Amino acid sequence: MARVRLADVAERVGVSTKTVSNVVNGTGWVSAPVRERILATIAELGYRPNLAARQLRSGSSGLIGLCVPSLREPYFAEFASEFVSAAEARGTTVLVTQSKGNRQVELAMLENEDLPAIDGLVFSPLTLTREDTEARRSTIPLVLIGEHGEALASDTIPHVGPDNAAAAEAATRHLLDQGRRRIAAVGLQSNEVDSTGHVRFEGYKRALDAAGIPLDPALLIEVEAYHRAEGSAAVEKLLADGVEFDGVFCFNDSLAFGALYTLGVHRVAVPESVAVVGYDNIEEGAFLVPPLTTIDPGLATSTGLILDLLIGTRKGEGGHIGTPFSLVER
Numbered sequence: 047m048a049r050v051r052l053a054d055v056a057e058r059v060g061v062s063t064k065t066v067s068n069v070v071n072g073t074g075w076v077s078a079p080v081r082e083r084i085l086a087t088i089a090e091l092g093y094r095p096n097l098a099a100r101q102l103r104s105g106s107s108g109l110i111g112l113c114v115p116s117l118r119e120p121y122f123a124e125f126a127s128e129f130v131s132a133a134e135a136r137g138t139t140v141l142v143t144q145s146k147g148n149r150q151v152e153l154a155m156l157e158n159e160d161l162p163a164i165d166g167l168v169f170s171p172l173t174l175t176r177e178d179t180e181a182r183r184s185t186i187p188l189v190l191i192g193e194h195g196e197a198l199a200s201d202t203i204p205h206v207g208p209d210n211a212a213a214a215e216a217a218t219r220h221l222l223d224q225g226r227r228r229i230a231a232v233g234l235q236s237n238e239v240d241s242t243g244h245v246r247f248e249g250y251k252r253a254l255d256a257a258g259i260p261l262d263p264a265l266l267i268e269v270e271a272y273h274r275a276e277g278s279a280a281v282e283k284l285l286a287d288g289v290e291f292d293g294v295f296c297f298n299d300s301l302a303f304g305a306l307y308t309l310g311v312h313r314v315a316v317p318e319s320v321a322v323v324g325y326d327n328i329e330e331g332a333f334l335v336p337p338l339t340t341i342d343p344g345l346a347t348s349t350g351l352i353l354d355l356l357i358g359t360r361k362g363e364g365g366h367i368g369t370p371f372s373l374v375e376r
Contacts, residue, residue: 050093058087070137110356111167112142113155115192119272120300121326122170125191125345129168132349138165138357149173158184166356171195179203187361189352193242201364204355206348208371210242213341214249216373217323218295220339222257224321226293229254230265232280232305233272233297242272246297246325264289272297277304285312292320299324299331302338327374337376344369 052070056063061080068076069084076084110133114122122144130140141164145151152171154160156178170192179198182188190198190205199205221229231250235243247266254261267283269276277296281304284291296302302324309316316322316336324331324340331338348369354360355367
């Protein structure tokens with residue numbers, strides 16, 4: 047079967063090949079009705095852009111890679127969805143994959159091994175070191191996200207994200223403002239100092255210090271992963287050990303979902319007896335009973351900024367670039 051060409055789409059719609067090209071590549075101006083007819087015809091005929099030809103003509107493939115640790119985690123799934131939509135609005139396609147925290151996979155992604163030609167890579171690493179990024183041979187533009195990625199930012203490699211310590215401090219301060227004084231921290235990690243757990247713990251500790259409340263080791267719960275099961279197990283441990291607590295700051299929403307489940311099973315009233323705050327503003331949190339108060343890390347702002355750094359007006363910038371966060375009180 048012959049490959050469908052731009053000219054075939056143009057002939058079917060009754061417009062010029064240039065008009066179809068503008069729609070496919072996100073360039074020029076095309077009226078909304080004509081754009082809709084062209085997109086419908088593209089779908090009907092099964093047109094697929096010739097990426098090799100596009101790259102030869104413009105130096106751009108129209109593709110961006112996105113690598114996150116796990117698409118099973120709600121935050122990364124929602125980030126991927128938001129980023130894909132933002133890229134589509136700019137005429138760019140996103141190839142999404144997951145590393146599962148495997149160092150060899152992350153090293154291969156860093157060098158763009160076994161990937162098609164892409165215009166840039168968005169990467170949330172867990173195992174890479176500064177030595178890895180400094181030794182990088184690939185010249186494909188790279189933007190890092192995630193707490194670990196912030197530690198790897200340089201003059202040539204930007205990192206985009208909120209001030210995690212400040213956001214965690216705001217979450218803890220919200221619980222303190224409600225009169226909570228025995229606040230458990232769920233999400234500590236014993237690995238490297240630039241981990242999510244370490245950074246968010248710093249914010250938690252700052253809030254307690256400002257309130258004159260000493261750290262209580264019994265309220266500090268380590269987890270192996272940021273999953274619902276770990277959040278549930280953390281609260282089970284607090285209850286089984288007889289630890290008194292009237293608040294819980296979970297270092298992500300998945301942990302908070304597990305914590306709320308176990309509090310419910312044990313008939314602990316939320317928020318009357320124990321108030322819970324999460325981090326990430328996952329959509330699911332708004333539909334729990336009770337709904338979850340959480341930190342919104344500003345996905346919409348960060349996705350647009352990342353695209354500007356890769357294919358837009360801010361190409362070539364480096365260093366950490368902060369995005370706003372907010373407390374979503376429910």
